[in-house]
Amino acid sequence: MDSIPRIPLGEWTDNFITYLQINFGSGTQAFSDGLESLIKGLQGFLISLPPELVIIVVAILAWWLAGKKIALFTVLGLFFIYNLGLWSVTMETIAMVISAVLFCMIIGVPLGILGAKNNTAHRIIMPILDFMQTLPAFVYLLPAIPFFGLGVVPGVITTIIFAMPPVIRLTDLGLKQVPEELIELGKSFGSTFFQMLLKIELPLARSTILAGINQCIMLSLSMVVIASMIGAKGLGGVVWRAIQTLKMGMGFEAGVAIVIIAIILDRITQNLGKSK
């Protein structure tokens, strides 16, 4: 075994990233700027809204989709976060989650459709997803820095990578679960590819796809917290600062705020698929 020289996987990776940086650096910079203005804009917008308004709107949404109890929890939970003085960092986190989930959907749903429709694509996409999900997040948190610098952009991009797999997987699964007879129905009436997709397949896969989006949201939330290590700020930033300065109370407060947000997001989006 020892006669085989060590395989320099690490060096190769370094070389590859340097190569990408040199050749595609300017492209990623432009993309990075665009993404940054989007996220910053959303953050600024959410922070500028009066907290009372946000609480009321979210509570109504919760009532409508998840019922009275969750609505009550939403009001109390968000008020508690406001009371702790964590409101604006929470809005920062929410803005990052929204941006990441948006991108996950825009990229993930079409990839899921591609995977469901095309066997070759399916065989290529699935191992990549396994890789994305199992590779420790820290390992690709670092390479994001040379491309996108420190801050929210690499944070959101790593979040997208981390949180997108369930959207792709469950879109793929949802489409494959459409009963064969309904596919035959669509074809036998002469539906085109897009008519099949929009009128039969996506509506029937809806609840499965929304389950994927729910998972995506939860994964995004956990990842934007970790991404604070590369300067993504938000609630995770508070936790990170607390760790570095050993302020346990501050860390716990931010941690509780994250849990509250997680519960609200989960309960609301979990019920999206069930309502008609």
Added chain:
Amino acid sequence: MIEVKNLIKVYGSNTDKVLELIEKGMSNEEIKNKTKHVVGVRDVSFTVEKGESFVIMGLSGSGKSTLLRCINRLIKASSGEILIDGQNIITMSGKDLEEIRQHRMAMVFQRFALLPHRTILDNVGYGLEIQGVDKRKRLDKVLEVIEMVGLKGWENSYPENLSGGMQQRVGIARALATDPDILLMDEPFSALDPLIRQDMQDELLDIQNKLQKTIIFITHDLDEALKVGDRIALMKDGCIVQMGQPEDILLSPATEYVARFVENVNRSLALTASSVMVRPRYVVHPKDGPRTALNFMEKHGLSTLFVLDRLGKLKGYIKAEDASDIASQGIKDLGGIIQTDMPTAGPDSPLAGLLEVMAYTKVPIAVVDENNKLQGALVRGSVIAGLAGGRGEMNNG
């Protein structure tokens, strides 16, 4: 008109090789063992005329569903031709195929295939929606077919709120909404309870009477095939083993297999009066006189006799006791004792409807043609023989 010529469907990757083996006459079983390829449909040819109901019958695995799906190319045939008014379905472009599927043919499915997220209205309107007909224009047509299948008032319900029979009515309405000439029905009533199934068959026949569609109907139920089909093709192992009118299949099964298949069928549905009637050997004319009539009856043990005029038209019947009455009174003419209130049937009347009549009458049922000429008589013996599977040729009268 649909013409299917030498259609073959082989499942698997190397169809050319299997086609060669079929050419050489190798059996499906041998092909499967040798090449792992399954032959779904094997050299099938038939023609369905416009307005005809053509039933393809067979057990599961006989290839009947595959054959149906080849016709609208849900399954692409391996070889052969399927011509719809001369256009070959197998080779046409995707665009032309979409066009034909949208306008010329519609399918009805075994498990209904309703879209659960759409109301009945929108399910029925699906085909028109695909054609690009706008919502307001399709509404009239959709409401019309919904009423035709008896679902008025359910327009805004969802499929889950409907019973199986009602769901299939939606399936039929959806197929009729686009005004196709061809209906492809894949065991449409197999998933329904027996009583509901019969109602649906009756209604399909009603609709067919009104609309005269070309129907290809798949079933594994011979009773259903006999009731619905103008012609029946019986399939086994991908081949058509016999094709013909319901009576042909019943009365002259081509193979042992068909014979076994028809053994337990309710024959009264397929048999018509003409197939079980006997020739009326003993008839009298009004001028014959009571003595002659009585002679006949005595000799052959009959209690009644049909009376015909000179042209062979049925005038009625006479009873033995009436004949002996007038004979003793010295009347020579039978005219006064002819009874005219008697059951009659046309040669094509289904036997099913006549059985009840037979149960309540002592007179044989006269089978007459459209000119009221006597063709034959239904007597109990011959009918029972016909139902039991014999040829219904007993000498009686």
